[in-house]
Amino acid sequence: MSVRRGTRALISGSSWLFGGQSFPRSHMMLQKVQPVCVVKRNMAEFSPSISESNLTSAIFQPAVVIFDKDGTLVCFHTMWNSWCEELAGRMTAETSKDLSNDVYELMGYDYETKKIGMGMLAEKTHPYIKEKVVEMLVKQGFHEWEAKQVLDKTWKDTPENMQIKMTGNLRNLFSRLREKNIKIAICTSDSREGTLEFLERLHLEEFVDIVVCGDDKISKSKPDPHNAIYICNELNVDLSDAIMVGDTPADTIMGQAANLGLTIGVLTGVGTHQDLTHADLIVNSVSEVVDLVTNEDTEDFHAVTVTARGLCKIAARSSLQPLRTTEVKI
């Protein structure tokens, strides 16, 4: 049994994926948020009655995958480090006051390590961040009108020379999803200007069905479930047939709040395992997400972390679909 197939079968509710052990639901509900790592198994390990039965595939194939952008599709640090430093430089020049540390602290940027942590820039929309920049300037002694003037003169939605480092071969990944008739959505806190530039530069526009950005009028800041529900409505897709993929709690909480079929955390951005416990599954990257949902016969197997929340979802589905030996599905 492969890890990859095993994970999909887990999603379809087959309890034997945990080495044939039975997990009472009460036990799962009491479990602390301890990641469970799915192990690689071989069909030959299972009893002849199972391995020789007429097994068929039962795959959870989504109708749409909703991707966060920064930290999920592109390297967050590569793109936004220079933006933080450029903004701090412009504000310092405009006010003749060194505001670098205040800007870095507000954005969650560590100048020494050149890393952006969980916080404002990773999780909030530009309109929200701009409000907080004004508040920061007022605390520094500027009048509110002066603060707004400084913001207007120094703010730019995108870095001057935007560096884009992909977290995987996005054209390949998106085309594989499209081949399976799986729609692709992007739900980002970034501006529409920056998001469209990203899609254009990477030649991804043709694959993406809908984009919702942080400064769109219809947008509500994550983790409000509104944007995920809006995307599903616009694409005429049931919430239970949608997957949310993101690198921060804002993404994973949104996925759960919208009651989507599955919420997956990725480790390519600012979130760690500890940050992503609201996800059902945690994987390394979007490449692994696509491997999971496209059900292609590949030898690229991946270890997947199932959170306690994910385990409860699996158990709930299992209880709705009693497993009989003759109906075992992988």
Ligand SMILES: [Mg+2]
């Ligand atoms: Mg992100």
